[in-house]
Amino acid sequence: MKPEKIGFVGLGLIGGSIAKTIHRIHPDITLIAYDVEQQSLALALEEQVITAACETLTEDFADCRYIFLCAPVQKNADFLCRLSSFAGKNCIITDVGSVKSSIHQKIAGTSLSPFFIGGHPMAGSEKSGYKNATPYLLENVYYILTPSPEADPELAEEFQQFIQSLGAIPILLDYREHDFITAAVSHLPHILASSLVNLIKDLDNREEIMKRVAAGGFKDITRIASSSPIMWQQICLTNREQILNLLDAFLASLEQVRTEIASSQEDSLFDFFQSAKDYRDSLPLTGSGPLPQIYEIYCDMVDEAGGIAALATILATNQISIKNIGIIHNREFQEGVLHIEFYEEKALQQALVLLRKYHYTVHER
Numbered sequence: 001m002k003p004e005k006i007g008f009v010g011l012g013l014i015g016g017s018i019a020k021t022i023h024r025i026h027p028d029i030t031l032i033a034y035d036v037e038q039q040s041l042a043l044a045l046e047e048q049v050i051t052a053a054c055e056t057l058t059e060d061f062a063d064c065r066y067i068f069l070c071a072p073v074q075k076n077a078d079f080l081c082r083l084s085s086f087a088g089k090n091c092i093i094t095d096v097g098s099v100k101s102s103i104h105q106k107i108a109g110t111s112l113s114p115f116f117i118g119g120h121p122m123a124g125s126e127k128s129g130y131k132n133a134t135p136y137l138l139e140n141v142y143y144i145l146t147p148s149p150e151a152d153p154e155l156a157e158e159f160q161q162f163i164q165s166l167g168a169i170p171i172l173l174d175y176r177e178h179d180f181i182t183a184a185v186s187h188l189p190h191i192l193a194s195s196l197v198n199l200i201k202d203l204d205n206r207e208e209i210m211k212r213v214a215a216g217g218f219k220d221i222t223r224i225a226s227s228s229p230i231m232w233q234q235i236c237l238t239n240r241e242q243i244l245n246l247l248d249a250f251l252a253s254l255e256q257v258r259t260e261i262a263s264s265q266e267d268s269l270f271d272f273f274q275s276a277k278d279y280r281d282s283l284p285l286t287g288s289g290p291l292p293q294i295y296e297i298y299c300d301m302v303d304e305a306g307g308i309a310a311l312a313t314i315l316a317t318n319q320i321s322i323k324n325i326g327i328i329h330n331r332e333f334q335e336g337v338l339h340i341e342f343y344e345e346k347a348l349q350q351a352l353v354l355l356r357k358y359h360y361t362v363h364e365r
Contacts, residue, residue, distance in 0.1 A: 001158060002026065002165075003065030008033040008050075009057065009079050011040045014096045014121060015070025016049075016133030021166050023049045024135040032060055040130035062086045066159070068119075069095035069103075073234045077106045087115040092155055094119045098182050099239040100146045100175035107148065117159050118146035118175055120182070121168060128228045136167075143168035146175040183242035188250060190232055191243070193225040295323075295348040299338040300361040308338065311360070318354055320347050 006022060008015050011033045019031050032052040035041050041053035054060055057079070061067055067083060069076040076095050080103070087093050093116050095103055100118045107113050123141040143163050147156040156172075163170045173181070200218070204210040236243060260268045301307050308325070315322060324341040342348045355362050 003029060003162070005030040005032070005064045007031075007061045007064035007067040008035075008070055009067065009083075010070035010072075010075075011035040011037070011044055011050075011130050011133075012070060013124065013128050013130070013132050014137075015068060016040065016044065016130035017123075017135070017137035018068060018070070018096070018121070018166070019044065019049050020047075020133055020135035021138050025166060032064070034061075035130075037130070043130055057082050062091070064091055066092050066094060066162070069093065069097075072231055073097040073099050073102065073238050077103050080106060080110075080112060084110065084112050087112045089115070089152075089155075091115065092117055092159055094159065096121060097238075098186060099235055100178045102238045104146065104148065104175045113148045113150040114152060115155065116148045117151055117156055118148075118178075119163070120144045120146075120178065122186075124227075127226075128231070138166050138168040141168055143170050144178055145170050145172050146178050147172065179239050179242050183239055183246050187235055187239060187243050188246045190224050190227065191236070191247070192250070193222045194232075197222050197225045295342040295345050297340050297348060297352065297355075298363045299340060299355060300363075301338045311338070311355070314354060314358060315351060318350070320351050320354070 006029055008019055008031065011019065012035075015033070015035075019033065022029055022031060031050045032054060033041060033044060033050045034054040034057055038053075041050070044050045045053055052060060061083070062085075064086070067086065069079055069083075071079065076097055080093075083093055093112060096119055097103065098120055100120065104116075104118060107116050121138055121141060121143045123137050145156070145160060145163065147153075160170045160172070196218075200210050200214070257269075257272060259265075260272065299311065301311070308327075312322065312325070321343055322340060323343050324339075326339050327337060340351070342351065352362055352364070
């Protein structure tokens with residue numbers, strides 16, 4: 001069953017991206033939104049993504065089939081009591097927070113519980129706000145769903161199918177398992193990235209030489225430190241137990257490496273880096289499981305005007321379509337500087353032969 005009307009509480013990066021995705025794929029669904037940021041609502045109205053901007057949670061939300069809670073984690077919990085009168089067989093409440101335990105514990109045993117399906121799209125950006133939302137943020141990303149134990153399985157199945165219709169890949173998990181997994185693969189890395197940035201800031205000299213010469217490797221692993229401080233403050237406070245457990249485990253691992261470096265344990269250090277390399281290289285980045293194959297190459301380019309246009313012209317005149325093209329600023333860990341994607345393997349193979357014929361240095365993934 002496709003919903004006729006959907007409401008959003010919060011219209012930032014995630015909420016805005018979900019709304020834009022729904023508008024792109026299901027333009028006949030009516031979307032309304034509430035947000036304290038009036039500029040976000042005004043822009044969404046201007047873009048005709050939403051049809052109504054609400055100054056409060058009015059009765060306009062009562063006839064929504066789904067209501068997405070997209071405010072910061074702690075704020076979402078505060079909205080629940082105001083939504084309790086809306087929830088029911090005809091209105092499913094969901095959220096998009098990266099911590100699930102706090103909101104599940106808050107609704108446990110309440111009238112909301114049978115109609116609550118927690119959600120967490122495993123997508124995002126270091127940027128925030130509706131102005132950075134995109135109608136393609138959910139495409140081929142995992143969208144974890146954590147239905148309340150009391151939730152009707154039919155409602156959960158319906159919502160799962162709707163999420164799938166948006167191009168995402170739904171996965172059902174217990175909310176406690178979700179919080180441990182996200183603490184490991186998302187929350188801990190953000191803390192480490194911010195810690196490393198602050199360490200370099202504190203160690204840098206007056207001329208900021210470290211900041212000036214920071215190369216691709218440093219920028220690559222610390223990119224996520226540019227994320228919203230408010231969001232990550234609340235994540236640390238709401239998923240505190242799981243994050244502390246993982247920090248303790250990481251500190252123990254770091255202490256082990258320190259011991260191996262201090263005592264010059266050559267074999268152990270090699271095994272440390274080899275094990276990390278093997279596991280990192282095994283990550284299912286493309287073409288694995290439900291994720292589609294990506295046909296991509298990297299091409300070294302001379303930094304001169306017209307270089308990209310010349311390459312694109314060569315491909316176009318030979319009827320080779322480009323799906324995506326972009327400049328890679330980090331040469332330290334990426335082979336080549338121009339990233340080119342194709343729609344199919346045949347086009348990729350033709351491009352390899354053609355570009356090498358014209359003496360381009362091309363690298364396959």
